[in-house]
Amino acid sequence: MVALLWTLALLDAAVLAYFLIRSLVNGRGPVRWLRENVILIIAVLSFEYLLLPNIVVVLFSFNQPNGRFNYTWTRFSLHAWQHPCDAAGMCSSLGLSLKIGLVATLAATVLGTLIAFALGRHRFRGRASTNLLIFMPMATPEVVMGSSLLTLFLSLKIPLGTTAILIAHVMFCLSFVVVTVKARIASMDPRLEQAAADLYATETQAFLRVTLPLVAPGIAAGALLAFSLSFDDYIITNFNATTGSITFPMYIWGAAQRGTPVQINVIGTLMFVIAVLAVLVGQTLGRRRRV
Amino acid sequence: MSAPAPDTVAGLPGGAGPPVAETPRSHRGRWTPYLLLFPGVAWLLVFFVVPMAFLASQSLQQGSIETGYSVTWHIQTYGDALSAYSSQFIRSLVYAATATGLALLIGYPLAYAIAFKVGRWKNVLLVLVIAPFFTSFLIRTLAWQTILSTQGPVYSIVNHTGLLAVLKWVHLVNSDQLLSTPFAVIMGLTYNFLPFMTLPLYASLERIDMRLLEAGNDLYASPFTAFRKVTWPLSMPGVVAGTLLTFIPAAGDYINSKLLGNPDTTMIGQVIDGEFLRVLDYPTAAALSFTLMVTIVIIVVAYIRRAGTEELV
Numbered sequence: 215m216v217a218l219l220w221t222l223a224l225l226d227a228a229v230l231a232y233f234l235i236r237s238l239v240n241g242r243g244p245v246r247w248l249r250e251n252v253i254l255i256i257a258v259l260s261f262e263y264l265l266l267p268n269i270v271v272v273l274f275s276f277n278q279p280n281g282r283f284n285y286t287w288t289r290f291s292l293h294a295w296q297h298p299c300d301a302a303g304m305c306s307s308l309g310l311s312l313k314i315g316l317v318a319t320l321a322a323t324v325l326g327t328l329i330a331f332a333l334g335r336h337r338f339r340g341r342a343s344t345n346l347l348i349f350m351p352m353a354t355p356e357v358v359m360g361s362s363l364l365t366l367f368l369s370l371k372i373p374l375g376t377t378a379i380l381i382a383h384v385m386f387c388l389s390f391v392v393v394t395v396k397a398r399i400a401s402m403d404p405r406l407e408q409a410a411a412d413l414y415a416t417e418t419q420a421f422l423r424v425t426l427p428l429v430a431p432g433i434a435a436g437a438l439l440a441f442s443l444s445f446d447d448y449i450i451t452n453f454n455a456t457t458g459s460i461t462f463p464m465y466i467w468g469a470a471q472r473g474t475p476v477q478i479n480v481i482g483t484l485m486f487v488i489a490v491l492a493v494l495v496g497q498t499l500g501r502r503r504r505v
Numbered sequence: 506m507s508a509p510a511p512d513t514v515a516g517l518p519g520g521a522g523p524p525v526a527e528t529p530r531s532h533r534g535r536w537t538p539y540l541l542l543f544p545g546v547a548w549l550l551v552f553f554v555v556p557m558a559f560l561a562s563q564s565l566q567q568g569s570i571e572t573g574y575s576v577t578w579h580i581q582t583y584g585d586a587l588s589a590y591s592s593q594f595i596r597s598l599v600y601a602a603t604a605t606g607l608a609l610l611i612g613y614p615l616a617y618a619i620a621f622k623v624g625r626w627k628n629v630l631l632v633l634v635i636a637p638f639f640t641s642f643l644i645r646t647l648a649w650q651t652i653l654s655t656q657g658p659v660y661s662i663v664n665h666t667g668l669l670a671v672l673k674w675v676h677l678v679n680s681d682q683l684l685s686t687p688f689a690v691i692m693g694l695t696y697n698f699l700p701f702m703t704l705p706l707y708a709s710l711e712r713i714d715m716r717l718l719e720a721g722n723d724l725y726a727s728p729f730t731a732f733r734k735v736t737w738p739l740s741m742p743g744v745v746a747g748t749l750l751t752f753i754p755a756a757g758d759y760i761n762s763k764l765l766g767n768p769d770t771t772m773i774g775q776v777i778d779g780e781f782l783r784v785l786d787y788p789t790a791a792a793l794s795f796t797l798m799v800t801i802v803i804i805v806v807a808y809i810r811r812a813g814t815e816e817l818v
Binding site for chain 1: 535537539544546549553554556559562563617619623636637639642644645648649650658659662700749757774781805
């Protein structure tokens with residue numbers, strides 16, 4: 215670990231030195247080079263700041279720590295990768311999070327897309343207040359949403375647990391789906407639909423064969439966003455959960471107090487790799503279609 | 506499928522999305538929009554707006570879990586709660602504001618570089634900005650415990666360059682370590698919400714017409730003047746959206762202060778969580794939570810007025 219960070223720091227210094235020396239050699243001067251590239255230097259350092267924790271997570275999935283906490287590098291081991299479910303309770307919490315994530319994503323995507331079409335395609339009374347209602351959950355700290363839902367459930371004697379968590383997740387994912395899909399609808403060329411109408415497509419045909427395929431990337435992006443928000447949520451979930459509904463983030467929170475199994479890092483690494491691949495594949499496919 | 510990147514953010518508050526295109530097909534019957542809205546809006550009303558009312562009502566009740574609660578309009582709960590936890594409350598706002606300022610300082614050059622300086626690497630770098638999201642928030646925050654530990658190079662660099670002394674002097678570090686200090690908490694908040702700052706900034710920078718900058722150049726503006734008079738004002742919607750998207754979650758967050766801080770860095774979210782789930786003092790917890798909500802709304806409204814961006818969503 216220490217070696218990794220030193221390597222990174224030395225690498226930065228080496229790259230910087232290379233460019234400075236090159237600027238000396240071709241006679242343009244290091245000061246000028248620095249002035250021209252200061253933004254790029256800040257950007258590179260920012261990327262290191264953003265990605266350093268991910269690198270640490272990946273590396274420490276191959277660690278075999280001495281104590282209960284996986285914070286210092288001890289020795290290389292594949293144990294956690296070979297036995298990912300050895301950490302008691304982790305895989306069931308992961309399963310619950312995936313289940314909640316999928317159901318909440320499905321519900322939020324359907325409800326959010328309907329709202330996005332209403333806002334993007336219709337003029338009606340109450341539009342401004344609807345926009346405000348969509349905006350508010352995004353401008354509310356999670357701890358307020360979580361605690362207010364808790365008072366609702368407690369007052370009405372609605373039991374906490376998986377259903378309560380699902381209700382909460384659909385609620386806070388909804389707005390993000392609406393803005394994502396709405397942005398896509400707003401950026402669409404309305405002439406394409408007019409063209410469909412000119413070519414004698416019925417409204418239903420035009421919607422299914424022109425509008426929906428055009429909006430689909432927005433819906434997919436909204437769904438992806440909803441899933442990652444739901445899957446990663448700790449604060450709101452914690453207010454509405456019981457000991458019988460431990461989600462993956464709640465499991466990690468508990469582990470941070472009791473001892474962090476290496477398997478957490480295995481899951482973190484897998485999530486990272488799968489998601490980045492999915493995005494890259496999606497972008498490649500999208501580009502091909504556009505051409 | 507594409508990354509939930511710039512498109513998403515363009516629609517967020519302050520994002521300068523184009524006005525909604527009204528198509529000729531928007532007259533399909535008066536009730537259609539309401540039918541489309543109904544399920545989602547009903548969900549938000551029942552599970553977002555109504556709970557706020559319950560929260561407000563809970564804060565004005567007295568009683569206990571055993572005997573039940575009744576509304577007594579006991580306003581004093583607010584006074585007691587706020588005087589007991591004023592330091593946590595103020596600390597949350599100060600930490601969140603500091604983290605937002607830092608995120609703007611880091612995020613602006615980053616977004617600027619992605620928008621104008623990297624050419625065809627743009628999409629790859631955008632993915633890299635979002636990529637950290639895909640590993641759980643909590644796992645990444647735990648990784649900072651490793652990075653900032655006293656055995657690591659970050660600590661030795663900070664220690665040997667005398668930065669540690671500076672951090673101590675401004676009371677961001679109060680012992681001989683980086684972990685469990687205000688510094689670590691603010692650093693963690695900045696890190697965790699940096700993408701929320703960078704993406705809206707990128708979305709508004711990317712939309713800037715480069716010919717405006719060339720015109721500035723032609724009129725003998727120095728690069729700095731051109732930035733101050735053209736780029737910065739045009740990126741204002743991104744600045745407003747980015748600062749709000751960073752400040753609001755940071756003010757309510759307590760994961761960073763719990764995992765990277767110490768008992769003296771407790772933020773208000775942690776207090777609300779504890780009062781609700783451990784102390785079980787619902788009226789106090791509800792009063793704190795409601796005050797946080799009202800404070801945030803006031804700050805947001807004042808800020809949007811000041812920044813001159815009336816356009817919300």
